[in-house]
Amino acid sequence: MIADIIPCQKMPRALSLLSYQIPQEYEDVIKIGQIWEIPLRQSTTRGIVADIKKNARHGLKLKWLKKIINKKTIFTEQQLKLFINLGDYYGVSASLFIHCNLPKIIKNEWDQFLEPQKPIDRPEQKKENIEYFWWGERKQKLSHYQKNIHRYSKLGQVLIVVPQISDIENIVSTLKIYPEDLCVINSQISRSAQIKAWQSALNGNKKIFIGTRLSCFLPFTNLQLIIVDDEHAPDHKQYDMAPRYAVKKVCQLISSEQKTKIIFLSPSPSIENYYEFSPHYHSIKNTEPDIINLENELKNKNYTFVSDRLKKEIQTTIDSGKKTFLFVNKKGESNHNYCTDCGHTFNCPSCLLSLIKTKESKLACYYCHYEEDFPPFCPKCHGPNFRSLGLGIEKIAKNIKKILPETTISYLTKESPDKTINNAQIIVGTKFATNKINWPQIGLIGVINADQLWQHSEFMAKERAYQTLINILTRAPKNAKIIIQTFSPENTIIRSIQKNKPAIFYQEELTYRKKFFYPPFSRLIKISTQNKNEKPALDQAKKIYENLQKIKGAEISTPLSIGRHILRGRYKFNIIIKLKDISILPTIFKVLPNDCLIDVDPQTLLN
Template sequence: MIVDIIPAKKLPKNLSVLSYKIPNDLEAKVRIGQIAAIPLRNSFTSGAITAIKKTLRTPYPLKYITGLASEKPIFTLPQLKLFRQLAEYYYTSASLFVHFNLPKLIKKDWQKLPARLRQGYGGHARLNAPTVNRHKTAKPSFLWWQKTEERNKFYLKQIQTAKKSKFQLLIIVPRINDISALAKQLALKSTEYIPIHRQLSRLENFKVWLAANRQLSALFIGSRSSLFCPFANLRTIIIDDEHSLDHKQYDMNPRYETKVVAEKLGQICKNKIIYSSPAPSLVSYHELQLKAPQFKRTIISADLNNELTKKNFSFISEQLDTHLKHTLNSKKSIFLFVNKKGEATSTACQDCGFTFTCPSCTLPLIKTNNQFVCYYCDHQEDMPPFCPKCSGPNFHSLGLGIQKVEANLKKLFPESKILRLDKDITKLAIADYQSPAAIIIGTEYALDKINWADIGLLGIINADSLWQHAEFISAETAYQLLIKLLTLAPKNANIIIQTFQPNHYLIQSIIQNKPEIFYQNESAFRQKFSYPPFAQLVKLSCLNKSEAATKKKAEKIYQRLKGYKNIESQPPLSILRRKIRGKYKFNIILKLKNLDDFKPLAKIIPNDWLIDIHPRTLLD
């Protein structure tokens, strides 16, 4: 007999399964889902048994498995099928999925394992369920909500249904700290839900693994990795904040997306999938043909061009200034959102134009007090007294940072309590930011740390800075962040958005309470330049310690790609920060109508290159 095994060790992208012979003394013990010890090259490793074949003849000699970690299986059939489908979709090896999802077990843990795993097909706890898909997979539904109260009410109804019908419900949140935040908003006790994420201890992770397969009625709240648990009776999956970029693992392999994994799991296990967001991704808006709900919110737009005409360079418009004074008099707090940390976006020499950049990633250094800081790689250095190029003493800060806004406010409101909340602030207690009648200036970091119930005024200092980037997705992420701010603001709070482009479709969509204005205009832009949802993107990345070698390798592959039909390939470009983790990086962007057209190309991509399907960023 022969077994197919997915090793728990990184393999080349085109190799997921290896075949081995079964010794005679193990033939009666071997089952799918078990962990076997196998020889691999000149060493030994472990792997998951994914298929058992009765054939005896092979065109080439095979090695024998050397043993079983236990006669008890670790993976279910749906898990193994999911790993292989994802490996094929993302052009990587299934061994990565096995490696990252193999529970870290000690001797006493093996004793607690069930002799057989419930397979979980079709939402039913059945043993040895067939792999045949008998029913048509339902189309995902979408909850487009306006206020968190509306979302919470819907979630609680789903939780009650799962509890009453005795099945498992999984809510997936973008970030790990969102797990406890959501549970708090839903007023759930710690005994009423099971958290799942990568930072759990070995023992906690094992308890979750057991609960997923043995506790047939339960609520799970987790991050994207929770989809890989051996659920036995999972009937509904809710993806919270469906639009969030954090639903993709973008910084390491395997580079998978929550939506893709959930949909493939839904096809295998017949799960119901519900997307939830106050600002759906453009892809979901287009694919699911969503209709926007009716919004009713008064929002004030302040034209910053008029302020410059009046010689007002403080970035505090007359409208915002008036509302600041009124809100302070009413003993309410104010939150002013600023997109940038530090004092400015860059610092240059006024004499020669030299710009201070990070020696590691080459991005502009941001001035913070008397230091230069890189917020990408955390590099810090003291600000020199003279320009290193011309020895000039005159430096000029460009752009608007949160510290500059803070300084301007202290001049305008010297008697008011002004607090800054970004990642640079570590000494002040969170309670200080929840005190009444204070002006709080914060970045996105502050959104889950302030008391929104006490906010009487929300001000966006410069909305334009949110989308003035070269990334194709920048307008969408800007819109979604602004909508998030609006959903957090209390119903009676005043909202002022300052902008240099009051007629931009993004601003007009929010001011007029008509989401369709944004989605229709952004769709037209994407269609014109062949971006999702009107094209599929693939990012190919070459990394090397030598910039010249990296560029040469990338150019060589690009020349080979140019001849393929139905694929638009862009010449290799260096990433915005040039270096990442000490290596230079060049990207080649492919645009395809159908992802299947990439299959013949994948064979010519070297194994040390990165393949990113549906990349969220093209310049990094």
């Protein structure tokens, strides 16, 4: 008898399964999902039994399995099929998914593992069992959650996938789920808690699971429903390390195999899902935001980026005992600093991006965390004259303090969380702040410069800008005042939000995507090469580009340097492939070297 094994260590993409002969004394013991010790090259490692068959697929002489680690089944057959399918789609070995998800079980914990429940057979479905719920206010979302969780938890297991760890507590407290029914899974829980979550999924003794994207890989045996919360969120895609997978694809493969229902929820659907599902918008009568044209402020010689209208509303809000939240999309005080004598600019020596000036007179890079003191003289010409351009939260806080000196102001970013936020009358923050502030206390929301959100070269820039603004507006308390400042009040995003008509934005964005052959009208693959030296990275990218030219049905870009040139000390070049037919992916993977980076369905093309 022959066993197909997925090794527990990282393997080249072509080696998802390795075949071994099963010793005769183990033929009645071996099961799919067990961990075995296997010979690999000149050493041994561990592997998971993925399939058992009578004969090998070829006539080659096979090595023998070494020994069984434990007779208990750790992975389900459906789980292993999921890993293999994901490996095929994302251009990696299935062993990478095993390596990332294998629980670290110590010796005395094996006895706690019971035999998994036998998966329940469900009737074949003629089409995908997927629902999209496009909510307009949070009470609609809550009602939809409660109705479906109550219904499906009676039938089996329910999984709620959230973008960030901070979202878990919010949903649990809002839904008031009983602790005995709940299992939480994320990257920050302890090893023992991870083992308990794994056992609960296998044994079915918990009904409701909630976690970040890694919760999708638990060994469910009776998964009835998957809810993907805020499906549009970037954190539903693992993009910074392999395997680079998306929650949507994982859930669709689970649904296809286990006949599980999927519900996507969002107040601002991704462009691809808007096009694919044509969801119904549960419209509400929002407080119509006031749009302030910043061009008029400049004509009136107001250069503070705090319009007269916003200043007046801040004072009114303070007098009413409420707080003001001012949203700024830039960190620091200024993001472009240079010498006016010679033109020397201050860039990060590691990633070459512009250093951002902070209020402590430091120059900082928020990508690689490099930091240096702002010098008194130019390091190139030794001149004393500098100029700082750009708009960050620290500069806005400073401007407001000059205008309203009696107010207490705090600013809040991921890098500089301000502990005085609870006592502040005005909170100035980036997107990070939206998950930290106490929204019921907010009486005024001001977007300082909306244009900063979409002034980027990424193909998803406008989509992300729209979703960021909707996220802020849907968090606003019912009677809160909303002011959006912009240099382009006729922008599609602004008009769509002001009129509460999402179709204005979505239809124009789809027109743009179709014209330039971007998703949903194509599928993207990003191939990256990197090296500590620029020339080897570029040479490898050029060679890959030449090999890809032989493939028909693909639109392939020449190698492009990433926006910041250097990432984590390495030069990086990207090749962007646009496909109409995703079925040629295996052909593309065959011509790629094992050391290049592959990102199928990337969210960014310049990094």
